[in-house]
Amino acid sequence: MNVKTIAVIGAGSMGHQIAMLSALAGYKTNLQDLKNEALEKAKLDLTKIMDKWVAKEKITIEAKDQAFENLFFTTDIREAAGQADLVIEAVVEKLEVKREVFAELDQIVPSHTVLATNSSTIVSSLIADATSRPDKVCNMHFFFPPLVMDCVEVVKGEHTSDQTAQLAMEICSQLNRTAVLLQKEISGFIANRILFAIQKEAMALYEGGYANYKDIDKITRKALSHPIGPFELMDLSGIDVGYYVMQQQYAETGDPKDKPSKTITEKVEAGELGRKTGKGFYEYGTKVNR
Ligand SMILES: NC(=O)c1ccc[n+]([C@@H]2O[C@H](COP(=O)([O-])OP(=O)(O)OC[C@H]3O[C@@H](n4cnc5c(N)ncnc54)[C@H](O)[C@@H]3O)[C@@H](O)[C@H]2O)c1
Incomplete structure (x- = not known):
C-alpha cells in the first residue's frame, strides 16, 4: 500500500510527537484532538522542539518548514481521518474510550486504511472487534518521548494480517524508528x-x-x-x-x-x-x- 496520509488521534504527550515524526518523514499528517487547547499546546511545543533541532543543526530550517507544511491540526475526526491510509490512535489509556474511537474511525476511513493503537498495555484484540476490519488493526507502541526514543513495538494479534504488520513495520522505518515485531499478544508487551x-x-x-x-x-x-x-x-x-x-x-x-x-x-x-x-x-x- 502506498501510504500518503497519516492521521494521529489524540494530541497529548505522545500524539503530538508521533505526528511530528510523520510530518518530518514527508507524510501529510493530520493531528486531531477533542480539545483545541491540546492542539494549541502541541503546536507551541513542536515549534520549540523543532527550533532547538535547527539551532543544534539536527535538521535544516527548510526541513523544519516542510514538516510544518505537512502537518495539520484539527478537532474534527472526519477531517483528520477521512483520507488517511494509516491512523495511529494516542488517546487516553481507557479501553472503552479507545473502542469508541476505533468504532468511529471504522465508519470514517477508507476500506484499505490500517488502524493502529499506541496503547502502552492494551492488546489490539481487545479493540479490533469494535471495527469491521480486525485484520487491519494492530499495536504500534512508541516510547516517550517519541521524537527522542528510537523504538516501536509492533504487535501482531491473531486477527492482524501479515500485510498490516508489515505495513506498520515499514512505516516505522520511514519514521526513522527501530521497530520490533511481536508475533503474539501479551498485555504490556516487552519493554513495559x-x-x-x-x-x-x-x-x-x-x-x-x-x-x-x-x-x-x-x-x-x-x-x-x-x-x-x-x-x-x-x-x-x-x-x-x-x-x-x-x-x-x-x-x-x-x-x-x-x-x-x-x-x-x-x-x-x-x-x-x-x-x-x-x-x-x-x-x-x-x-x-x-
Ligand atoms: N506517556 C507515555 O509515557 C506513553 C508512552 C507510550 C504510550 N503511551 C500511550 O499513548 C496514549 C496517549 O498517552 P499520552 O501520555 O499522550 O496521554 P495524554 O493524556 O497526554 O493525551 C491524550 C490526549 O487524547 C485526547 N483525547 C482523549 N479522548 C479523545 C478522543 N476521543 N478523541 C480525540 N482525542 C482524545 C486528550 O484530550 C489528550 O490531549 C495512551 O494509550 C498511553 O498508554 C503513553
Missing part, C-alpha cells in the same frame, strides 16, 4: 513488562520503608547504570499514565498485585502527576513543558 516489574519492586521497597524514593533512584542509577531512577521516570512519563495502565492490567488479570499502589493512587488523587504538573515524587518549581 520489564519496566513495570522494576517500578513495582521499587514502590514495594519504598512503601515498606526500606529506603526513600530518592535513594532508590540513586541506587538504580549508580549500581544498575540506569540513566534515570524508577521514581524519576514515573514523574517524567506521568504518574496518571502509569495509574491507568495498572488499572487496565488489574481489570484484565484481577490480580491485586496489579492494582495501582497506595502511593500512586494518592498522587493521582492529589493531582501530583509528575513533571507536567510541576510536582510528582519530586518538585519541579513551575509547571514543566511536558
